[in-house]
Structures are given as structure tokens and as C-alpha cells.
Amino acid sequence: MRRTDFWERLGEVFGPVYATSVAKDQVFATLGGRTIDRAMAEGEEVHVIWRAVVEQYSDRVPARLR
Known part of the structure; x- marks a missing residue:
């Protein structure tokens, strides 16, 4: 995943x-x-950061963005 x-x-x-x-x-x-x-x-990998967001806000992140 890119930062953008x-x-x-x-x-x-x-x-x-x-x-x-x-x-x-x-x-x-x-x-x-x-x-x-x-x-x-x-320098954390962006996909690792995104997984953390999905985990913490699983009720807000739609399935298509996971």
C-alpha cells in the first residue's frame, strides 16, 4: 500500500x-x-499501520477497504 x-x-x-x-x-x-x-x-510499513487502524476501528472501516 502506498502512503497516498x-x-x-x-x-x-x-x-x-x-x-x-x-x-x-x-x-x-x-x-x-x-x-x-x-x-x-x-519508518513503519504503511500496510502495518493500516491493519492497526482496521483492528482498532473495525466497526467504522467498511469491508471493501480492509
Whole structure:
């Protein structure tokens, strides 16, 4: 998955403004207690980050984006 695909999906799930907030503020246990922004800055694979989003927000992410 490319970063552009990731951000498009995140924006589709949360809306563009809230997606930015989720990336900046939400801590994900499956990312070692990091936010999306920090995990990306530290070189985590984008598909790993997306899986963490899907796991934490399984009720919000539609099946077609999983």
C-alpha cells in the first residue's frame, strides 16, 4: 500500500479533518503505543499501520477497504 492510498482510505473512513486528528492524536497499542504520524515518521510499513487502524476501528472501516 502506498502512503497516498493510506491517506485516501483514512480520509474516506473518518473524513479529512477527523482523519488528521486520528493520525496525530490516537495512540494504537498494536503500533507499540505510537500514533499513526509517529509510526510513519519512524519508518513503519504503511500496510502495518493500516491493519492497526482496521483492528482498532473495525466497526467504522467498511469491508471493501480492509
